[in-house]
Amino acid sequence: MTASRDIARDGPAPVTARAVSARGLASWLNSSKGLGLVLLAPAMVLVVLFFLVPVVVTGLIAFTNMSTATGITGGAYQVSPSALRVLTDQHGMGALAERLGQPTYTVDEQGLATLEEMGIEPGIVAGLRERHLGETYSSRREFERAIRALPERPATRTVKRISAAFSRSLANERFASAGALIAAAEAVEPDLDAAEKQALVEATYTGWTWTSENFRRLATSRDTERVFFNTLFFVATTLVLFNTGYAMVLAIATHYIPERAAGIFRIIWFLPRISPVVIYVLLWKWLAWDTGFLSALLSNFGVRPRNWMLDSATNAWVFVILINGFVGASMGMVIFASAIKAIPQSLFHAAAVDGAYRWQQIRHIILPHLKWPILFVTCYQTLSLLTSIDQTLLSTDGGPGGATEIWSLWIYHTALNNYAGNLQYGYGAAMALVLVVIGITLSLLYLRLFNYNALIIKPRIEH
């Protein structure tokens, strides 16, 4: 109590200011714009965190060569044979690569200290220091000839041990920073120019770098074409046969049969959708395994048991499309059925007395009314099939021999899980980006095709 009175006694000015700001806030909240923003804020945060950021990050990673080999943080500088090959092939510095790759022999105090530790005769060490300190040899033979010429005349085995101690090759050396690399390189090759240094740093870097190489690779790879046509086949067939075609058959059939039977029928077709994917696909696998239902059944007729799902590419496709189609059909069925239900009963009566039999009613009354639902289902299911992965991953995993490898699965295999173990994040991200672009393009195309603007135009009813 006292405290609040104290605050009030502080003077009228702060109280007024607080009141004004509170009133300002209230009026801002009262405006629909302000309130809308407030209510939208949590959703916006979620959209940004879980959609926009991942998309942008994927887009960025698509322009890198990130992989298991490069890591995702950074890297070191290693003069590996492959780095030297890059130096030769991409930078045209074959001579430099050869020199860096070849061992050189430099007589220095460090090497002499090593000799002493190895227990080489002090006379030999002293002789080397005396006669050859600071000299560099570009070949082993030359250096060994010089060692043999020493007054102590070391034995051949000793000569080999001595020369090894002075080997100062850059090959397979690893440096933490570009500076250390250049310093070491200059020790071998004192007159490096700026371009050569730059090329050397680039070629030996083991971390990820920015590049558009992924897209060039994607555009030229033969796998791209194969997976693209696989995906096209998968999406088109599943969409036309099941997600719209079969869904439409189910919706129309259930429209003409009694309500109760129709309800049971629809629930049955909903089971694939509501059962957990793993269990659903497992049931299909039990059906198809070489000791499964199909084989057991057919063995009665003398058919050799086999894994029907992975027996041939055709079989694999049949199963992949059935598995995905049965899941997808239910959504179209529900949407089409409710759209048919929304058609006034009197239109069917009118059509019947106008002479239209059932098939003509479907053709002239039902189908025209399903234009918008068909667009919606086609559009939605195209996108969801393009990105669908779980059923195919669990059933065939792209097999046999990559026959059912579809784009989304290819991304997964490239970037997240493959046999070779080198996960190519950058390449995978580029594939994902291409998929996003295809999805957006298709959506726009569908809207244009179905004349979206005419569909949402307001009816002009006058009385």
Added chain:
Amino acid sequence: MRILLDKFSKSFGDVRVIEDMTLEVNDGEMLALLGPSGCGKSTTLFAICGIHKVSGGRIFFGERDMTDVPSQERNVGVVFQSYALYPHMTVAENIAFPLRIRKLPEAEVKRQMEEMARLVHIEELLGRRPAELSGGQQQRVALARALVRRPNVLLLDEPLANLDAKLRLEMRSEIRRIQLETGITAILVTHDQVEAMSMCDRIAIMNAGRIIQIATPQEMYRNPRTAFVAGFLGNPPIAFLDAVARDGWLAVEDADIRLPVPPGTRTPPDGTPVVLGIRPETLGREGDAPIRGRVTFVETQGRENLYDITLANGSVLRSIQRVSDDVSLNDEVEWRVRSDQIFVFSQNGERL
């Protein structure tokens, strides 16, 4: 074409809507099925066009038994209450639909469609869609679509219910004009007695699944068979008054009214309770039997005034008269009834 319903019955599950109804519609006649909602008039219509299967009895078009013929082959034209125009087709396509379904040659379809559009005066609307038409225009399209295949019978299911008052008046005469011009047999289902009386040759008045009376509008108005019929026809409606037969007179004892038994009505035995039906136009300044009461309501209708007069026993009678300024609310009046024009019903509503 003559339409005959012979002992037609219809039930939905356990609910019997119509039982043993017999109705004949003459060739070229326009008949109204009139009744309150739920009386089975639309059910009858849907049975005639084949949308509902009948539960019993037979339906004949001319000599042909149509009972088991599907609606596609009955060749009936139906105008639905909601018009049921196909929203995705233009007016022209809507009208041509029955012909196209029949796979008539396209030139013939176009010719007949245009002819029908001229008949119902919508030639300039052929390119529009139903959503772009007013209620009256939609009504005309629905009529054209129903008539274009030259049906055996035209069925109209509450065709004017969705129109505003002015359009209703206009379409009333339009439908009648078109029906007369084409000479088609027509059945109009309505709950509006004015529509039934103004448009139709005969009225079949229905209640609770049964036809109470079939007659020309005038006959039915002048000579209702039951109190229900008398109450259904006429606007402002008839007023009913409880009375008893006393000494060869009809008396309302607690209101000091004695009326002679109208000619053609057999005199009920003394002390029989009866119900008198008195139309507003039979009560007024002229007549033979005096009625005293107090004016409790005055409604000016322009040409006429409508009065409610409350009798001594609390019953209310209605009177419609030429406009005059000499009567105002709460005046005690003594008016007269033309006793030869009143109706006498028994307690169960049958006309005596």
